Amino acid sequence: MKPRSVLIPVDLLPNSERVVARTALLPLAENARVTLLHVIPKLRPRQTRQRIEGDAHKALDALAGKLARKLPGNARLKTVVAAGIPAAEIARLAKSVKAELIVMGRVGRRALREHFIGSTAERVIRQVRLPVLVVRLPSRGPYQRPLFALDDDETALEVLSFGLRMLPDLRKPLPLVHAYDPPIHGFVYPSLTPEQSWEYRRHHRQQAIHRMAMLLSSARLSGAVPGLEEVRWRHDVRYGSPRRVIPQAVARKRADLLVLGTHGRAGVAHALLGTVAGDVLREVPCDVLVVPPRQDAETASR
Structure with a gap:
């Protein structure tokens, strides 16, 4: 809708x-x-x-x-x-x-202030629990190079559902980036050999690819995301933190729109940890559509 x-x-x-x-x-x-x-x-x-x-x-x-x-x-x-x-x-x-x-x-950067408090856009995203489109690029036409950043959590279906509504053409393949960050790293546990570290990372990458495939398949079968059956995806599953992987994907794809979800931390939790959406918003040069989980949007409308 x-x-x-x-x-x-x-x-x-x-x-x-x-x-x-x-x-x-x-x-x-x-x-x-x-x-x-x-x-x-x-x-x-x-x-x-x-x-x-x-x-x-x-x-x-x-x-x-x-x-x-x-x-x-x-x-x-x-x-x-x-x-x-x-x-x-x-x-x-x-x-x-x-x-x-x-x-x-969202214009300019006030680095120190935004690090601790966040821009007005970030504060709005945390408070309203609604999809927020943050515009940075000149608008020369409908979005042509969208990029979806998905996690395998409760935000994924909402990101897909609302993001697809913003696009005029679902016939061409759409890029999807997913960051996986396994809990064991070779530089933290130096007794692991390079081969063991590589195998461990490869195993987690395969699991991440499988989770993304299952998520999209389940969404198609359930009909939870209108228009999803028309979309062909180009998966880009990368090792690393979303804060690093997503901006790199935006640069590679020359995206004009990034669509991602947020959990919308507030208060002390945000001050200490920040949010992936907020950190990415500061880094990428393109427009960003931030979509909250469904239950947050419903709660905010009451």
Whole structure:
């Protein structure tokens, strides 16, 4: 099912044009609701805040005009200016409009701050538990070089299901990358011979390939992922951490869209461990669609 309600938070910087242009190219449902949001800081005096709010409304209306010309005629478009902390306001409005997808930008790097706190996009991903498309590339047309990063866990089916909805053509083979990282490494246990280490790694690679094949086969047989039966996959199963393997695959494939899942850690766990999705988001130059597990999305909509 195509998204019926899309939320587009924009910071009104030049990258906002890319976000709006990308949204216009997405396959949306009939009569889809599209909401443009800008969050201003809570300022005093009131007169200053009113001026800023007026400027924001004018800029949003200009973006909305450009988007309206590209959206299907039956799409419903509105603009919202809110005041507060961006991630919190985005999460609040996403729940209010029953968003099924958030499309937002991410520009620049604030390395030290993002290492400990995360970008606004990362904070939104952790808070909303909804699919979030983070746009970085200029939008010249529908995605042509997507890459799916799958793990053999509860996120896989949701990653496949939502990711395939974002693509216009499922007839050509799609690349799939999976990272496997066996618990025993030769450099940690030096008594293992190179041959034993290689054999151990080969055994785990075969197991990883088998798990991916079984996952896709089960999904096809169950009909859990619409459109999956049309897809031919090009498997790329690599040894190493997902934080290293996925960005390398993005570079090799020259991907314009990376689709991956997240468990969305929050609080202390995130501060200490981070998330694979957050780390990859900082590294790759392409657009990234981050998809949460189904139960998280359902919980967030209550």
